[in-house]
Amino acid sequence: MGRGQKLTDLGIEEALMRNLAQLTANVKTILPFSGRLRTLGRRLLLTAAATGALLAVSVPAQADQGFSQFVSGFWPTAKAAGISSQTYNAVFTGMQPDDDTLRLMSKQSEFVKPIWDYLDSAVSDTRVEKGREMLKEYSQVLAVIENRYGVDREAVLAIWGMETNYGGFMGRHNVIQALATLAYAAPRRKSFWEKELVTALAIVQAGHVRFQDMEGSWAGAMGHTQFMPSSWKAYAADYDGDGRRDIWTSIPDALASTAAYLQKHGWQTGKTWGYEVALPSGFDYHMADGEKTLTLGEWGRYGIRRSNGKDFPRPSDNAILVLPAGASGPAFLMLKNFYVIKRYNNATAYALAVGHLADRIIGGGPIEGDWSREHLPLNRSETAELQALLNQRGFSVGTADGRIGPATRKGIRAYQRSRGMVPDGYASIVLLARLKLDG
Incomplete structure (x- = not known):
C-alpha cells in the first residue's frame, strides 16, 4: 500500500496492521535525521494504535527544496572525491537541514564573556578533580602517548577536558548533516564547509565510524577532542592498531590524535606553556604588544619576575609578554607551547585555560594575580x-x-x-x- 492510498474493502484489523507497518517503516526511515519528525511519527503511531481509525497514515515530507537541490547538485563533487553512490545515498536519503545549525550559524552574539568568567568555568575545581582522576585512570595510555609523540600528558588531558569535559559532552549533532547544512546555507566560507563535508563522507565510507555515530558540534567538530574532518584526516592516530582512527568511541585514539596534532605543530617536550609574572613599577607597557620576543633572561633584566618568586628554569627560552586584561589584570610570559595550543583554538582565553588547567591537574595552584573585574571587555x-x-x-x-x-x-x-x-x-x-x- 502506498502512502496516502485510500482504504477500501479491508477489514478493520488488517487495515490497522498495514497502516501501522507502513508508519513504522516511515519513522525508521527518518529516525536518524530529524528529532521533530521522530516525535511526530511516534504521536501518529500512538494515535493510530489507540483509535483503530481507518486512515491512511503517512508522515508529511515538508522537505526543504533548496536543500534537496543542494544535495543533488553536490553529488558530482563528492563523486569526483571518490565517494560512492552507495555511501552518498545511504547518508543523504531523507536528510533535512539541521535546525540548530541554522539557528546558531546566524546568531551574532553581542555578549563577550570576560576572561575571568571564562577561566572560572573552564578551570573549575570540578574539572580539575576530574582531570586528576583521568590522569590516574589512563596513566598507562598517557605514558605511551607521551613517549610516542613527545607531548606532555597533562596538556593532552587539558584539551580533552576543555573540549568535551573528558567526553561528557561531545555534541548531539550528526556531523555530516551539520556540515551539509553549513555548505548549503552559510553565507561565508562555503568552499571550506564543502571540503569538510567531502572529508566527513570519506571517513564514513572508509569505516572509521558509522554515519549514525558520527556525532559532534553544530559546526562539525567531532569526537572526544573535537577535530574538524580535515584535522582528523591530517592528524588522527590509530593508537590501538585496529585500522580505525576512532576519536568518537576510543579514548586512546582520541588522546593520541590530540598529541599527534600538537606534536606536528611544534610542541616542545618537557616545557611549559608560560609563566605568570609580576611587572615592576614604572614598566613600559609598550613592550607588552603581544609580539615582542625576548628570552626569559632578557625579560628578567627589565625587572619581570615569576609571581611565585621562583627562578625561570630555562632563562634562554623565548617568550612574549601577554596581558589578557591589560594592566589591570595578571601578566604572563608565553612560550612556544602556548602558541601551539592556539593552533587548536586561536583564542588567548582558550590557550590560557588549557595551560592553566594542565598545571592544576598536576598540582599547580590558581592564578595569583587579581582581575579588575570592572574593566569589562567590549562587545x-x-x-x-x-x-x-x-x-x-x-x-x-x-x-x-x-x-x-x-x-x-x-x-x-x-x-x-x-x-x-x-x-x-x-x-x-x-x-x-x-x-x-x-x-
Whole structure:
C-alpha cells in the first residue's frame, strides 16, 4: 500500500496492521535525521494504535527544496572525491537541514564573556578533580602517548577536558548533516564547509565510524577532542592498531590524535606553556604588544619576575609578554607551547585555560594575580563605538568595524598616553566611558 492510498474493502484489523507497518517503516526511515519528525511519527503511531481509525497514515515530507537541490547538485563533487553512490545515498536519503545549525550559524552574539568568567568555568575545581582522576585512570595510555609523540600528558588531558569535559559532552549533532547544512546555507566560507563535508563522507565510507555515530558540534567538530574532518584526516592516530582512527568511541585514539596534532605543530617536550609574572613599577607597557620576543633572561633584566618568586628554569627560552586584561589584570610570559595550543583554538582565553588547567591537574595552584573585574571587555558594537570616538579625537584607527587589531591597539595606546593613563592598549568598558566623557 502506498502512502496516502485510500482504504477500501479491508477489514478493520488488517487495515490497522498495514497502516501501522507502513508508519513504522516511515519513522525508521527518518529516525536518524530529524528529532521533530521522530516525535511526530511516534504521536501518529500512538494515535493510530489507540483509535483503530481507518486512515491512511503517512508522515508529511515538508522537505526543504533548496536543500534537496543542494544535495543533488553536490553529488558530482563528492563523486569526483571518490565517494560512492552507495555511501552518498545511504547518508543523504531523507536528510533535512539541521535546525540548530541554522539557528546558531546566524546568531551574532553581542555578549563577550570576560576572561575571568571564562577561566572560572573552564578551570573549575570540578574539572580539575576530574582531570586528576583521568590522569590516574589512563596513566598507562598517557605514558605511551607521551613517549610516542613527545607531548606532555597533562596538556593532552587539558584539551580533552576543555573540549568535551573528558567526553561528557561531545555534541548531539550528526556531523555530516551539520556540515551539509553549513555548505548549503552559510553565507561565508562555503568552499571550506564543502571540503569538510567531502572529508566527513570519506571517513564514513572508509569505516572509521558509522554515519549514525558520527556525532559532534553544530559546526562539525567531532569526537572526544573535537577535530574538524580535515584535522582528523591530517592528524588522527590509530593508537590501538585496529585500522580505525576512532576519536568518537576510543579514548586512546582520541588522546593520541590530540598529541599527534600538537606534536606536528611544534610542541616542545618537557616545557611549559608560560609563566605568570609580576611587572615592576614604572614598566613600559609598550613592550607588552603581544609580539615582542625576548628570552626569559632578557625579560628578567627589565625587572619581570615569576609571581611565585621562583627562578625561570630555562632563562634562554623565548617568550612574549601577554596581558589578557591589560594592566589591570595578571601578566604572563608565553612560550612556544602556548602558541601551539592556539593552533587548536586561536583564542588567548582558550590557550590560557588549557595551560592553566594542565598545571592544576598536576598540582599547580590558581592564578595569583587579581582581575579588575570592572574593566569589562567590549562587545562588537561597543568596540565600533570606541573606534569611532578615537577617530573623532584624532587617534586614527581606521574603519570602525568592531574588531580589535594592531591599528586599534595603537590608537588606544596613543590616547591613553596623551591622557596620562597606563598605555596598555586594552579596550574596556572603563576606557569607553572615559572617551565618552572626554568630548
